[in-house]
Amino acid sequence: MLGFYQHLHAHPELSMQEHATAEYLEAHLDALGIEHFRCGGTGVVGVLRNGDGPVVGFRADTDGLPIEEDSTVDYRSTARGTLEDGTEVPVMHGCGHDTHVTALMTATEVLAADRENWSGTVVLIFQPGEETAAGARAMVEDGLWERAPHPEIIYGQHVMPGLTGTVEVAGGPAMAxxxxxxxxxxxxxxxxxxxxxxxxxxxxxxxxxxxxxxxxxxxxxxxxxxxxxxxxxxxxxxxxxxxxxxxxxxxxxxxxxxxxxxxxxxxxxxxxxxxxxxxxxxxxxxxxxxFPRNVNDQDAAAELTEVLSGALGAENVLVAEPKMGSEDFGTLPGALGVPSVFWFFGGFDAQTVESGTMPVNHSPRFVPVPEPTLWTAATAALAALRARLGS
The missing domain is CATH 3.30.70.360 (Alpha-Beta Plaits)
Structure with a gap:
C-alpha cells in the first residue's frame, strides 16, 4: 500500500491527462484478475464480481494540480505538465487524490483475496478530472452506466486537513x-x-x-x-x-x-x-x-457512521459540518438517481494539527502523513463496502 501511494504521489498528472496513472491502475487490476474498461478518456472502471448479491460503487479521483511541491519527503513530485493553453507547469497531488486511489485499490485487493466472505459486485470508479469538474461528467457521457452494473449506492471519501486516524461524516449536504x-x-x-x-x-x-x-x-x-x-x-x-x-x-x-x-x-x-x-x-x-452540490443520503450516512465507528472506534468518527469546498462526485449517483455518501478523513499528526500551520488542500505543502492516514482510509472504504455486500 505504501509503495503504491508513493508511486502515485511522485507521478501526478493534470486533469484529463492521467494517461500513465490509468495504465498503472489497469496493470494492478489485471494482476488481481479484475475486469476493467476505459471511460471518459483517462478514467478506469473496474468491476469486481463475486456471485449474486448487492452492487455497490466506490469512486476515487486520480488527477493532480499545477502546483510545485514544497516538501522534503523522498517521494516528492518533480513532475511537469502542460496546461490547455500550452503553459508548462509543475504538477503535484496537492489535494490528496493519491491517498483516495490508494485506499480504494487496497480495499479492492483485500476483497479480491477474500471472496469466501462476501458476495455481490463492486464497481470501482477511478475518475479523472475532478479538479476541473470535467471527469465525472465525461464518464457519464461516455456511457459509464450503460457499460457498468448499476450500484444501489455509491461511496467516496476525501483527505482533509485534520487529525490522522479520524473520519468525518455529514448527514445531508456535505459539500457546496x-x-x-x-x-x-x-x-x-x-x-x-x-x-x-x-x-x-x-x-x-x-x-x-x-x-x-x-x-x-x-x-x-x-x-x-x-x-x-x-x-x-x-x-x-x-x-x-x-x-x-x-x-x-x-x-x-x-x-x-x-x-x-x-x-x-x-x-x-x-x-x-x-x-x-x-x-x-x-x-x-x-x-x-x-460543480454540483454533494448531498449525503441521511439514512445511509447514519448507517455508515455506525459501520465506521465499529471499524475505527466511535471516538474517531466525527460529525462533519457542510464544507464550502466542492466536488463533482455527485454527478455519478445523480445520473442514476441512487443514494450516495461522501466522507472525509484527516491527514496530519497531532503536532501539526495543533501547530496552527497545518497545510490545507491545494497548498504546496499538502503532503499527508502516510500512516495511519492510508490505513484509516483503506479501512473505512473496506468497512463501507463490506457492510453492503452479501455474506
Whole structure:
C-alpha cells in the first residue's frame, strides 16, 4: 500500500491527462484478475464480481494540480505538465487524490483475496478530472452506466486537513455548489495622459470587484452560507496605456438552491450596472465550470457512521459540518438517481494539527502523513463496502 501511494504521489498528472496513472491502475487490476474498461478518456472502471448479491460503487479521483511541491519527503513530485493553453507547469497531488486511489485499490485487493466472505459486485470508479469538474461528467457521457452494473449506492471519501486516524461524516449536504465565471470588461483604449478619451476597464473592474463583496455581507442572510471570490484580474500591457479590455475570474460557493440563485443574479446585476455607470458596453460573462452540490443520503450516512465507528472506534468518527469546498462526485449517483455518501478523513499528526500551520488542500505543502492516514482510509472504504455486500 505504501509503495503504491508513493508511486502515485511522485507521478501526478493534470486533469484529463492521467494517461500513465490509468495504465498503472489497469496493470494492478489485471494482476488481481479484475475486469476493467476505459471511460471518459483517462478514467478506469473496474468491476469486481463475486456471485449474486448487492452492487455497490466506490469512486476515487486520480488527477493532480499545477502546483510545485514544497516538501522534503523522498517521494516528492518533480513532475511537469502542460496546461490547455500550452503553459508548462509543475504538477503535484496537492489535494490528496493519491491517498483516495490508494485506499480504494487496497480495499479492492483485500476483497479480491477474500471472496469466501462476501458476495455481490463492486464497481470501482477511478475518475479523472475532478479538479476541473470535467471527469465525472465525461464518464457519464461516455456511457459509464450503460457499460457498468448499476450500484444501489455509491461511496467516496476525501483527505482533509485534520487529525490522522479520524473520519468525518455529514448527514445531508456535505459539500457546496461551485460556479466559476470569466468576465471580460470592454472599454475604450487611449493614452494614459488622456483619460477623458477612454472608458477605463481597470477602474470599472475595481468598482465591480469591490461591490461584489457586498453580496454576502449585505444581501445574504447571516444564517445562510455563501462565498464570492475573485481569483484573477488581468489587464493592460504598459503603464501609460489605458487598455481596451480587462478580464477577471470569480468563484462562488453556496449550499442552498435559493441562495445560489440569489447570488448569481446579484453578480449579473452588479456587473451590468457598474458597466452602465461607466458608460461601458455590456461585459461578456462566460461560465467556466460548475460543480454540483454533494448531498449525503441521511439514512445511509447514519448507517455508515455506525459501520465506521465499529471499524475505527466511535471516538474517531466525527460529525462533519457542510464544507464550502466542492466536488463533482455527485454527478455519478445523480445520473442514476441512487443514494450516495461522501466522507472525509484527516491527514496530519497531532503536532501539526495543533501547530496552527497545518497545510490545507491545494497548498504546496499538502503532503499527508502516510500512516495511519492510508490505513484509516483503506479501512473505512473496506468497512463501507463490506457492510453492503452479501455474506
Amino acid at each position: 455548489y461551485a460556479d466559476s465565471w470569466k468576465v471580460t470588461l470592454r472599454g475604450e483604449q487611449s493614452h494614459g495622459s488622456q483619460p477623458q478619451d477612454s472608458i477605463d476597464p481597470i477602474v470599472l473592474g475595481a468598482h465591480i470587484i469591490t461591490r461584489l463583496q457586498g453580496i454576502v455581507s449585505r444581501e445574504i442572510g447571516p444564517r445562510q452560507a455563501a462565498v464570492v471570490t475573485v481569483g484573477t484580474f488581468h489587464a493592460g500591457l504598459k503603464e501609460n496605456i489605458i487598455p481596451a479590455t480587462a478580464e477577471f475570474t470569480l468563484n462562488v460557493r453556496t449550499l442552498e438552491d435559493e441562495v445560489r440563485t440569489q447570488v448569481l443574479a446579484a453578480l449579473r446585476r452588479i456587473i451590468s450596472a457598474e458597466a452602465a455607470a461607466s458608460g461601458a458596453p455590456e461585459p461578456v460573462i462566460e461560465e467556466l465550470y460548475r
